[in-house]
Amino acid sequence: MTEKERQKLLQQLLEKQKTGKLKPADRYEIPPQDMPAQDPVKRRANVNEVATGYTETQARLEAMRCLQCKTAPCIKGCPVQIRIQDFVAVIADGDFKKALAIIKENSLLPAVCGRVCPQEVQCQQTCTVGLKFKDTGKAVSIGRLERFVADLDQNGDGTPTVAPETGMKVAVIGSGPGGIVAAADTARAGHDVTIFEAFHKTGGVMVYGIPEFRLPKAIVQEEIDVLTKMGVKIVCNFIVGRTRTIEQLMTEDGFDAAYIGVGAGLPRFMGIEGESLVGVYSANEYLTRANLMKAYDFGKGADTPIALSKKVAVIGGGNVTMDSARTAVRLGAEKVYLVYRRSEKEMPARIEEVHHAKEEGVEFHILQSPKRIIGDQNSHVTAIECLKYRLGELDESGRRRPIPIEGSEFQIDVDAVIIAIGNIANPLIRQTTPGLQFNKWGNIIVDENCKTSLEGVYAGGDIVLGAATVILAMGQGRIAAAAINQYLEKKKLDTD
Amino acid sequence: MSKSQLSEDVFTADVEAPLIAEAGKPGQFVIISISSEYSERIPLTIADANPQKGTIRLIWQRVGKTTAELADMKVGDEIANVAGPLGRPTHIENFGTVVCVGGGIGTAPLLPIAKALKKAGNKIISILGARTKELLILEDEFAQVSDEVIITTDDGSYGRKALVTEPLKELCQRSRKPDQVFAIGPAIMMKFCCAATKQFDVPTQVSLNTIMVDATGMCGGCRIEFDGKPKFVCVDGPEFDGHKVNFDLMMKRLNAYKDQEQKAYEQYKKHGCKIGLDK
Numbered sequence: 001m002t003e004k005e006r007q008k009l010l011q012q013l014l015e016k017q018k019t020g021k022l023k024p025a026d027r028y029e030i031p032p033q034d035m036p037a038q039d040p041v042k043r044r045a046n047v048n049e050v051a052t053g054y055t056e057t058q059a060r061l062e063a064m065r066c067l068q069c070k071t072a073p074c075i076k077g078c079p080v081q082i083r084i085q086d087f088v089a090v091i092a093d094g095d096f097k098k099a100l101a102i103i104k105e106n107s108l109l110p111a112v113c114g115r116v117c118p119q120e121v122q123c124q125q126t127c128t129v130g131l132k133f134k135d136t137g138k139a140v141s142i143g144r145l146e147r148f149v150a151d152l153d154q155n156g157d158g159t160p161t162v163a164p165e166t167g168m169k170v171a172v173i174g175s176g177p178g179g180i181v182a183a184a185d186t187a188r189a190g191h192d193v194t195i196f197e198a199f200h201k202t203g204g205v206m207v208y209g210i211p212e213f214r215l216p217k218a219i220v221q222e223e224i225d226v227l228t229k230m231g232v233k234i235v236c237n238f239i240v241g242r243t244r245t246i247e248q249l250m251t252e253d254g255f256d257a258a259y260i261g262v263g264a265g266l267p268r269f270m271g272i273e274g275e276s277l278v279g280v281y282s283a284n285e286y287l288t289r290a291n292l293m294k295a296y297d298f299g300k301g302a303d304t305p306i307a308l309s310k311k312v313a314v315i316g317g318g319n320v321t322m323d324s325a326r327t328a329v330r331l332g333a334e335k336v337y338l339v340y341r342r343s344e345k346e347m348p349a350r351i352e353e354v355h356h357a358k359e360e361g362v363e364f365h366i367l368q369s370p371k372r373i374i375g376d377q378n379s380h381v382t383a384i385e386c387l388k389y390r391l392g393e394l395d396e397s398g399r400r401r402p403i404p405i406e407g408s409e410f411q412i413d414v415d416a417v418i419i420a421i422g423n424i425a426n427p428l429i430r431q432t433t434p435g436l437q438f439n440k441w442g443n444i445i446v447d448e449n450c451k452t453s454l455e456g457v458y459a460g461g462d463i464v465l466g467a468a469t470v471i472l473a474m475g476q477g478r479i480a481a482a483a484i485n486q487y488l489e490k491k492k493l494d495t496d
Numbered sequence: 497m498s499k500s501q502l503s504e505d506v507f508t509a510d511v512e513a514p515l516i517a518e519a520g521k522p523g524q525f526v527i528i529s530i531s532s533e534y535s536e537r538i539p540l541t542i543a544d545a546n547p548q549k550g551t552i553r554l555i556w557q558r559v560g561k562t563t564a565e566l567a568d569m570k571v572g573d574e575i576a577n578v579a580g581p582l583g584r585p586t587h588i589e590n591f592g593t594v595v596c597v598g599g600g601i602g603t604a605p606l607l608p609i610a611k612a613l614k615k616a617g618n619k620i621i622s623i624l625g626a627r628t629k630e631l632l633i634l635e636d637e638f639a640q641v642s643d644e645v646i647i648t649t650d651d652g653s654y655g656r657k658a659l660v661t662e663p664l665k666e667l668c669q670r671s672r673k674p675d676q677v678f679a680i681g682p683a684i685m686m687k688f689c690c691a692a693t694k695q696f697d698v699p700t701q702v703s704l705n706t707i708m709v710d711a712t713g714m715c716g717g718c719r720i721e722f723d724g725k726p727k728f729v730c731v732d733g734p735e736f737d738g739h740k741v742n743f744d745l746m747m748k749r750l751n752a753y754k755d756q757e758q759k760a761y762e763q764y765k766k767h768g769c770k771i772g773l774d775k
Contacts, residue, residue, distance in 0.1 A: 198712050200532050200577040208710075237579035239712060243515050267716040269726055276721050276745055278752045285715035293709065294534060298756065299763070303536035303561060304709070305756040379748035426713045428731065 001031060006057045013064055024067050028129070032138050033062040035352075040359040044329050047212045047296060050356055051115070056094075059148040063092035065129055066140045073126035074142060079475040082106045084123055084142055091145055100149045108181050109474060111219045114147025116210060117471045118319075118350050137351065159229045163190035168488045171196060171249050171258040173240045176204020177470045178261035178461035178477035180223055185481030186259075187230045191488060194255075195227070196238040201292060204263055206470065208292040209284070211323050213330070214353075241432035250456060256491060257456045257484045260444060261477060264462035265426025269419055270315070274373030279307050279381035283316070283324045283420035290327045309416035311335040313384050314362075315370060316420035317347035322354065324418045325362045336362045337412060341369035341389045341402040367391070367402070371409060373417055383411045422467050429463070441466065450480035456491075458484055499571050502633045505558040506601060507567045508543070514550030516542070516580045522608040523586030523703065523735055526552065527711040529577045530565055538562050539708050539730075541605035542581060552578075555604035555633070560757045561764040582711050583734045586701070590617040592675035595667055596642070597660050597689055599625045599681020603634050605703055606680045607641075613678075614641045621674070622646065623663050625681070629654035661688045668696035677701070679738060683750060687743035694739050702738035704729045706750060720746050 001009075013030070016022040036052045037043075043050055054062065066088045074084040087102040103110045123142045124130060130139025168191045172183045175197040187193045201207055203220040228234065240246060240262070249255045267282030269275050286306070289295040293304035312328040314321050317340035328336045338357065340347060343366050347354060358364065370384040388408035391400035425442030437445045437453040443466055444459040446452050452459050460476025462468055499509040516526060520542050529535040544553035558567050569575070586609050594613050598606040603624055614620050622642040626632040627650045639645050646663045647655025656663065660681070667674055677700040679689040686702045693700040706718040706729045713731035720727055721742035727733065 198579065199710065200529060200537075200579070208714075237577050238515075239579060239582065242581055243519055243579070263714075266713045266728070266731070269716070269719075276719060276726060276742075276749065278748055282716040285709060285717040288709050288715050293536065297534065299759065302534045303760060305536075305753040305760075307752070308756075379745060426731070428713060 003055060003057060006055075006061055010057050010061055010064075013061075017064075027065055027067055028132065030061055030065045032065065033058040033141065033144075035141070035144055037356075040356075040361075043213065044360050047330055049216050050213050051352075053151055054144055054148045059091055059096075059145055060094060062141050063088045063145055066092070067128055069128045071128075073128065074123040074140075077123040077126045078106075079122065079471050080106045080478060082123075082146075087149070088140065088142065088145060091149065096149045096152050099145075100153050103146060103149065107471075107474065108184050108478075109177060109223055109470075110146050110150035112177065112206060112215060112223065113471050113474070114143050114145075114150055115215050115219075116469075117143055118469060119143040120351055122471070159226055160184070160188050162188055162230050165192070166190040166488065166492060168192065168256045168492060169194070169254055170484060170488075171240075171253075171255040172261065173246075173258060174198075174204055174261040174263060174461075175202035175224070175234065176261055176263055176461065176473060177206060178473035178480075179204065179259065180227065181474045181477030182259040182261060182458075182460070182481045182484070183227055183232050184230065185478060186257075186484055187227065187232050189481075189485040189488075191256075191485075192233075193231075194233040194235060196240050197234065197236045198239045198262075199292065200236050202234055202236065204261075208288045209320065209323070210470075211287065211291055211327055213326065214323065239428070241428040246429070246433045246436070246454070246457065250454075256488055257458065259450075259477070259480050259484065260429060260452070260457065260459035260463060261461045261473065262426060262429060262463050264423035264467050265428075266424050267419070268422045268424055270370065270421065272370060272372050274375055274381070275419070277373055277375040277379050277381050279309065279375075279416045280373060281307070281416065281418045283314075283320045283418055284423070286324050286418045287320070287327060290331065296331060306331065307416045309333050309414075311337075311414045312416045312418065313337045313339055313370070313412060313414045314418045314420055315339050316422075317342065317349060318420065318422070319349045319353055320422075321420040322349045322357045322362075324420050325357055326353075326360055328416070328418065329360050329362065333416075335414075337365050337414070338362050339365045339368050339370060339384070339386065339412075341367065342399060343367055343391060346391075346399045365412070369402070369404070370417070374411070381415055381417055383413045384417060385409055385411050423462070425463060425466075448479075449483035450476055451483055456487065499569070501567075502555065503631045506555065506631070506633055507558065508553060508555045508604075509566075509569075510546070510549075510551040510553050511575060511578060512550055513552050513578050513580075514547075516578065517545040517547045517550050517552050520545045520552060520581040521585035522588065522612045523605070524581035524583050525605070525711075525734060526554070526578050526580030527582060527708065528554075528566075528575050528579075530562065530569075531576045535576070536562055537577075537709055537711070539582070539705060539711055541703070541705070543604040543607055545608075555601065557601040559761075561760040564761065564764055579711075582730060584732075586612065586678075586735055588612045588616050593619045593621065593672070595664060595674045595677045596620060596622045596638075597625070597664055597677065597679040597681065597685075598622065598634075598638075599660055599679075599685040600627070600631065601633075602681030602685070602703070603638075606678060607634055607637055609678055609680075610638065610641050618676075619643050621667060623648065623660045625649070625660035625685070626654075627651065659688070660685060661692045664689055665692050668693060668698055674698055678703075683743055683747045686738060686741075687747075690738035690741070690743070700738040701735050702741060703734045704736060704741070704746065705734065706746065707752065720749075
């Protein structure tokens with residue numbers, strides 16, 4: 001469909017709507033609007049954003065596909081309960097500013113979430129339109145609409161108003177999505193907020209992990225700038241637990257409350273032979289080198305090197321696996337193999353990321369998993385030996401359990417291996433914070449308000465949930481901030 | 497704050513970092529990057545700290561682009577990012593007699609450890625090794641905290657003409673062998689020190705300096721094989737029981753980017769010369 005045809009269709013639909021003749025059947029007939037994207041061949045050689053965003057007409061057409069059903073199952077699917085059907089309705093009317101205002105009631109980072117939320121298992125999974133077509137791919141593209149209105153506001157005056165100073169100090173540990181939201185919500189309440197970040201740049205996983213081509217750094221930076229405008233202080237190169245402990249912050253440095261949002265932490269390895277060979281990376285390392293440290297510009301300014309591999313195997317089936325594989329493509333690999341031990345159906349990655357990875361030439365090796373990694377006399381990776389798998393009964397995750405097929409060993413020649421099978425909790429806070437309670441996996445134990453076992457200390461995101469998503473971390477940042485605001489209000493009353 | 501050259505390729509500087517100076521303990525390190533956009537992050541050990549002045553002392557060897565760039569900085573220039581202290585502090589106790597073996601630049605991180613061990617009541621025998629006399633660093637500082645200092649050079653230009661492992665072996669052969677050894681230096685030196693002390697069953701701590709990116713446990717690039725299992729130098733170390741470290745694999749991982757690093761350094765050197773000509 002050309003833009004002209006889309007405009008014509010939109011006019012017809014608007015006419016019908018005006019006269020009250022627009023029926024659900026008409027809405028079902030509107031073709032789902034595809035996300036415009038950079039050409040797969042071209043984008044293999046650049047790190048610019050792949051999905052380029054809806055046009056105004058596309059956004060309004062897509063919004064008109066929404067039935068405005070009374071039950072609004074989409075809202076129940078949203079971790080932060082955005083009033084989805086309301087913001088979609090005003091997009092259809094062309095009032096994009098109002099749409100953004102509605103989203104911002106519940107979500108602080110629409111430009112980020114519109115891009116990286118797994119909508120197909122959240123709001124869009126339960127969408128009535130998708131159910132009607134028996135295809136979540138045909139649900140209303142809520143995420144794309146969210147992104148559309150957020151991007152329009154790029155130079156807008158998004159700075160929220162801040163309540164009068166309370167004199168209370170809040171420490172936010174980690175500047176990832178949870179930390180940003182917790183900082184914004186507590187700053188809005190008038191508290192004196194400081195974010196402590198271990199890296200030299202803010203944004204957490206949004207800058208070191210999620211690649212530029214999926215989430216441009218400039219978008220994350222805008223959100224950080226908003227915080228600064230609200231008076232939030234940001235201290236980089238500060239490793240809580242090492243530079244100062246939580247106890248020191250709370251007793252010597254005068255913080256009244258703290259939010260721990262330090263993220264997932266240590267990369268998980270497989271425990272197979274050859275994992276320490278040269279050329280074997282954790283996804284964290286590979287992505288950090290490529291993204292945060294800009295290794296794709298090595299020799300053109302950037303000082304951080306990365307293996308310039310020709311044949312890369314990426315192990316895993318999640319979003320981070322897709323990010324690693326697609327980064328390898330952009331770094332010039334001729335062959336990128338994605339090796340996953342279950343079938344494509346069980347992959348936790350977003351459908352869109354799987355689709356983009358395939359378009360860019362990533363070869364999927366499903367129902368396979370490495371048994372060992374093989375190196376040469378210099379300990380450089382030369383191949384992986386894999387086993388084939390079949391699917392058995394359902395396991396505790398509700399997915400069919402992969403079972404190795406004995407004697408099915410075969411080799412794939414590679415010169416780099418990226419292990420992207422998840423993270424385990426970073427022990428740093430645990431080692432340095434007596435009294436803070438952790439579960440057996442090393443995650444911080446919190447109550448429904450994200451409160452930890454320590455007075456005034458709250459936590460959320462991956463360090464509590466294990467590996468989760470940006471939106472879940474944001475949701476917890478919001479819950480924790482509300483609890484912190486309440487706690488500080490009471491504390492202030494008690495001390496006054 | 498101040499900067500000087502200890503030998504042809506070894507430099508030292510006192511850097512303003514009050515929080516790290518206050519929190520730092522022997523055995524810990526910092527991660528630095530010269531600018532925020534494009535610089536790489538490299539770990540450097542904290543050779544000394546002055547909490548009153550709020551400074552830490554860094555000692556580094558010029559081996560590549562970043563260390564050369566650092567060496568070219570002047571007093572008053574700002575290192576954009578200094579984060580730390582990182583790693584687990586050295587376990588200090590009164591072991592009895594401790595041999596501190598320092599090779600080349602490894603002598604620097606060994607100094608605060610030797611100081612702390614002395615303070616804890618240990619008898620300290622220091623063995624300092626260098627390729628040649630002019631590369632030997634911190635001799636006077638070690639003399640102050642040691643009961644005995646043994647110097648070795650590869651070419652015999654100063655002290656004994658020997659590798660550090662020779663006197664180390666002799667000390668282990670004494671009727672009262674040392675209770676503990678700390679060995680810090682090039683990987684190959686630590687490997688052979690550990691091989692030597694293993695024969696005599698003398699516990700030996702080594703401090704490893706592998707390639708790191710974040711240095712907080714997140715990337716795993718620094719991992720080594722320890723007792724057959726992966727360990728992260730940044731959060732599990734940097735010190736390890738040297739008898740369980742797979743040094744051969746570690747040395748290969750240290751060379752992972754050798755060619756690229758070499759190229760970057762060459763480019764920097766060329767660039768540096770051009771600037772010189774313009775003046």
